[in-house]
Amino acid sequence: xxxxxxxxxxxxxxxxxxxxxxxxxxxxxxxxxxxxxxxxxxxxxxxxxxxxxxxxxxxxxxxxxxxxxxxxxxxxxxxxxxxxxxxxxxxxxxxxxxxxxxxxxxxxxxxxxxxxxxxxxxxxxxxxxxxxxxxxxxxxxxxxxxxxxxxxxxxxxxxxxxxxxxxxxxxxxxxxxxxxxxxxxxxxxxxxxxxxxxxxxxxxxxxxxxxxxxxx
Amino acid sequence: xxxxxxxxxxxxxxxxxxxxxxxxxxxxxxxxxxxxxxxxxxxxxxxxxxxxxxxxxxxxxxxxxxxxxxxxxxxxxxxxxxxxxxxxxxxxxxxxxxxxxxxxxxxxxxxxxxxxxxxxxxxxxxxxxxxxxxxxxxxxxxxxxxxxxxxxxxxxxxxxxxxxxxxxxxxxxxxxxxxxxxxxxxxxxxxxxxxxxxxxxxxxxxxxxxxxxxxxxxxxxxxxxxxxxxxxxxxxxxxxxxxxxxxxxxxxxxxxxxxxxxxxxxxxxxxxxxxxxxxxxxxxxxxxxxxxxxxxxxx
Numbered sequence: 001x002x003x004x005x006x007x008x009x010x011x012x013x014x015x016x017x018x019x020x021x022x023x024x025x026x027x028x029x030x031x032x033x034x035x036x037x038x039x040x041x042x043x044x045x046x047x048x049x050x051x052x053x054x055x056x057x058x059x060x061x062x063x064x065x066x067x068x069x070x071x072x073x074x075x076x077x078x079x080x081x082x083x084x085x086x087x088x089x090x091x092x093x094x095x096x097x098x099x100x101x102x103x104x105x106x107x108x109x110x111x112x113x114x115x116x117x118x119x120x121x122x123x124x125x126x127x128x129x130x131x132x133x134x135x136x137x138x139x140x141x142x143x144x145x146x147x148x149x150x151x152x153x154x155x156x157x158x159x160x161x162x163x164x165x166x167x168x169x170x171x172x173x174x175x176x177x178x179x180x181x182x183x184x185x186x187x188x189x190x191x192x193x194x195x196x197x198x199x200x201x202x203x204x205x206x207x208x209x210x211x212x213x214x215x216x
Numbered sequence: 217x218x219x220x221x222x223x224x225x226x227x228x229x230x231x232x233x234x235x236x237x238x239x240x241x242x243x244x245x246x247x248x249x250x251x252x253x254x255x256x257x258x259x260x261x262x263x264x265x266x267x268x269x270x271x272x273x274x275x276x277x278x279x280x281x282x283x284x285x286x287x288x289x290x291x292x293x294x295x296x297x298x299x300x301x302x303x304x305x306x307x308x309x310x311x312x313x314x315x316x317x318x319x320x321x322x323x324x325x326x327x328x329x330x331x332x333x334x335x336x337x338x339x340x341x342x343x344x345x346x347x348x349x350x351x352x353x354x355x356x357x358x359x360x361x362x363x364x365x366x367x368x369x370x371x372x373x374x375x376x377x378x379x380x381x382x383x384x385x386x387x388x389x390x391x392x393x394x395x396x397x398x399x400x401x402x403x404x405x406x407x408x409x410x411x412x413x414x415x416x417x418x419x420x421x422x423x424x425x426x427x428x429x430x431x432x433x434x435x436x437x438x439x440x441x442x443x444x445x446x447x448x449x450x451x452x453x454x455x456x457x458x459x460x461x462x463x464x465x466x467x468x469x470x471x472x473x474x475x476x477x478x479x480x481x482x483x484x485x486x487x488x489x490x491x492x493x494x495x496x497x498x499x500x501x502x503x504x505x506x507x508x509x510x511x512x513x514x515x
Contacts (some may be wrong), residue, residue, distance in 0.1 A: 166387070176506070192464040192487075192504050206385060210367050210369060214349075
């Protein structure tokens with residue numbers, strides 16, 4: 001009776017290839033479906049088993065060394081920077097700064113509009129995002145901020161009508177985000193609320209992308 | 217007295233018409249373009265305002281004809297597999313000038329990409345892949361397309377086509393889906409979504425503030441998901457619908473005239489209701505709403 005996710009979806013979930021929204025939908029299903037949970041565990045076990053195989057079988061002669069030397073001779077030396085890694089507290093701090101910065105930028109952007117938004121989020125307290133969704137939210141905020149900056153640069157290309165539609169709908173989405181975030185902060189274990197918050201972010205991202213198309 | 221009045225009025229009307237209409241009429245010029253084109257070639261069309269009418273046909277050629285304002289340039293060119301047709305609007309166009317009216321005949325299974333600001337877009341008899349974007353103009357599609365991707369800011373999106381895949385996204389436009397689509401997704405911020413299609417196997421319909429109405433049948437084993445923040449979600453289902461239903465409502469009201477839903481409501485204390493509308497090969501229906509109402513009614 002229950003409609004299960006497809007094999008492709010379960011594989012993509014196990015491989016961590018799904019976007020946040022799709023991942024949470026699968027997780028919601030897995031919470032109540034033993035068969036699919038077992039399937040995901042089997043896929044992960046397979047991936048783990050593959051991961052334990054030797055990374056490479058050494059050839060009898062090391063051909064790669066010669067190639068590397070030739071490339072090194074042909075190209076000027078390049079400084080290789082060590083990969084920067086952030087510890088969890090630093091990441092959380094960065095995420096918090098990003099949230100505040102994005103909120104400020106959004107507010108500034110809204111204030112610069114010729115007319116006030118149709119609805120306001122001023123009366124809704126900014127709630128802390130539960131840890132489970134924090135990374136996803138940060139990813140959305142980064143993408144949204146990037147798009148808003150692009151739109152700001154291309155503002156001259158947007159028709160006044162487009163700007164009006166954009167700001168009206170952004171205000172609606174921002175209010176929805178604020179309301180559902182506040183509800184999620186009160187009930188952090190509620191998976192549906194998490195989905196709603198991320199869905200609203202996705203809508204905001206898509207709206208900005210759509211507005212940008214009109215400027216191109 | 218009356219006859220005199222009518223004569224005077226008619227004379228005044230004629231003088232006005234003579235004074236105004238020729239200016240508009242003279243401002244437009246006819247355009248025509250024809251070229252051989254691959255049956256599955258890729259065609260891109262730009263037209264800011266006016267109308268774009270595309271008809272799919274069973275010939276290996278593209279024909280474009282229409283009328284374009286005299287100060288705007290019509291450009292069309294490319295090769296057998298890729299072609300672009302555009303109306304080049306002079307800078308500082310304020311959108312109040314008359315738009316261009318383009319009528320195109322394209323191979324039925326071509327890849328079609330259309331972009332407009334306020335032009336009305338209508339596509340008929342098309343079986344290929346369609347990607348259309350408009351800010352405020354309407355987009356209407358009829359036919360049997362493979363994939364349909366429509367986006368607008370405020371323009372209504374009207375799909376009366378059968379398609380394998382449909383994506384319809386809008387900010388404040390209305391979305392109407394009446395064709396048969398296997399995999400359908402429609403999202404809006406404040407526009408309403410109405411679905412009358414009956415063969416959707418996978419459907420996701422999301423809105424922030426617009427109302428969502430489902431009037432279609434429910435396919436066996438279909439997966440349907442409805443989500444909103446403040447808009448009402450109304451599903452009018454055939455009485456014989458078989459499905460596992462999950463309803464999550466936070467601040468809105470839930471109303472149903474299905475007995476199973478009422479039983480679940482009596483027995484459940486939380487915000488999530490789970491119940492089954494009995495039958496073979498049941499579908500899965502998930503409904504989430506934050507503060508909009510949810511209606512699950514018999515049709």
